Each structure stands twice: as C-alpha cells, then as structure tokens.
Amino acid sequence: MALDAATIEKLIKAGLPDARITIAALADDNDHWSARVISASFKGKSRVQQHQMVYRALGSRMGNELHALALQTGVPEE
Amino acid sequence: MSNAPTTTAAADRIKREISDNPVLLYMKGTPVFPQCGFSARVVQILTTLGVKFKGIDVLADPDIRQGVKDFSNWPTIPQLYVKGEFVGGCDIVSEMFESGELKKVLADKGVPTRA
Numbered sequence: 001m002a003l004d005a006a007t008i009e010k011l012i013k014a015g016l017p018d019a020r021i022t023i024a025a026l027a028d029d030n031d032h033w034s035a036r037v038i039s040a041s042f043k044g045k046s047r048v049q050q051h052q053m054v055y056r057a058l059g060s061r062m063g064n065e066l067h068a069l070a071l072q073t074g075v076p077e078e
Numbered sequence: 079m080s081n082a083p084t085t086t087a088a089a090d091r092i093k094r095e096i097s098d099n100p101v102l103l104y105m106k107g108t109p110v111f112p113q114c115g116f117s118a119r120v121v122q123i124l125t126t127l128g129v130k131f132k133g134i135d136v137l138a139d140p141d142i143r144q145g146v147k148d149f150s151n152w153p154t155i156p157q158l159y160v161k162g163e164f165v166g167g168c169d170i171v172s173e174m175f176e177s178g179e180l181k182k183v184l185a186d187k188g189v190p191t192r193a
Contacts, residue, residue, distance in 0.1 A: 063153035
C-alpha cells in the first residue's frame with residue numbers, strides 16, 4: 001500500500017502544526033516522494049533530530065507503506 | 079515487513095560493529111553492488127571522498143535490518159555511522175556532502191579523506 005501526497009502532508013501537519021510542507025514526486029509510482037518541511041519547532045535541533053521529528057509524525061508508515069521519502073528540513077527565515 | 083522488537087543478540091552485534099568500524103554504513107546490498115538507489119548514493123559519496131568504510135548488507139539479516147532502525151530511532155536504510163555516532167541517512171549525508179560539511183565532520187573525527 002502506497003501513501004499519496006495529501007496523506008503524507010496531513011500526517012506531517014498533525015505532528016508539526018506550523019509546518020510549511022512541499023511534496024513532490026520522485027517517481028511516478030505514488031511511492032517515492034520528496035518533502036521539504038519548514039517548521040519553527042526545528043530551531044536548535046540537529047538535522048538528525050529534525051528528520052526524526054518528521055518520521056515520528058509519520059509513525060510506523062515510514063519504511064513500510066511509505067517506502068521512500070527524501071526529506072529536507074529547515075527553520076523559517078526570520 | 080517485520081516490526082518485531084530487536085533481539086538482544088542483534089543489538090549487541092550492532093553496538094560492536096559500530097564501535098569496531100570508524101566508518102560504517104548499514105545499507106541494502108553491498109558497496110560493490112548496492113540494491114537501492116539511496117544506499118548507492120551514500121556509497122558513491124564515500125567513494126568520492128576516498129573514505130575507507132565497511133558496508134553491512136541489511137538484506138542479508140532481518141534481525142540487523144530491524145535492529146539498526148531501533149538502535150538509532152531511524153526508520154530507513156541507509157544509515158551512516160562515523161566513530162560510533164549516527165550521522166544520518168541518504169538525505170542528510172547528501173546535504174552534508176554538497177555543503178562540504180561531511181568532509182569537515184570526517185576530518186574532525188580523524189577519518190582520512192582524499193585531498
């Protein structure tokens with residue numbers, strides 16, 4: 001079972017309500033996505049921690065139904 | 079795909095591998111024959127930097143495949159460890175390589191790279 005872009009966005013948004021999320025398809029298979037997630041809650045966190053926060057929002061889906069999600073995270077520019 | 083908890087044996091093996099190998103990559107496939115584009119990308123980066131590393135194929139061992147995800151609280155493979163520390167997966171390693179940060183981290187940790 002693959003996840004569609006809207007579901008991925010909804011899940012990330014539920015975990016990181018302030019996030020600005022841009023999702024693009026890496027392949028035309030509804031299974032390989034890239035997401036750019038910008039959130040103030042990433043402030044002061046390492047990249048590993050920022051990605052872990054997104055993964056937490058996605059729960060057990062990451063690596064299972066959601067096979068591939070290329071992630072880029074950052075904090076909003078002031 | 080199994081989400082069974084990590085066996086103690088697998089967790090012990092992961093800890094030992096991470097402490098025994100200065101640069102360690104858990105990956106799908108082998109450095110010579112990666113079986114996933116994300117793993118291949120990290121192998122390519124390490125090769126470009128001239129870093130000597132050990133690759134461990136998680137496809138060969140389901141216990142290690144799940145164990146390493148639990149160990150680092152990171153749901154995907156590949157995973158790069160330098161001097162016992164989890165550096166990141168494909169996206170972070172790529173970003174750090176492109177910014178020059180990866181080379182600096184390796185140098186700071188005393189891992190030789192090609193000039």
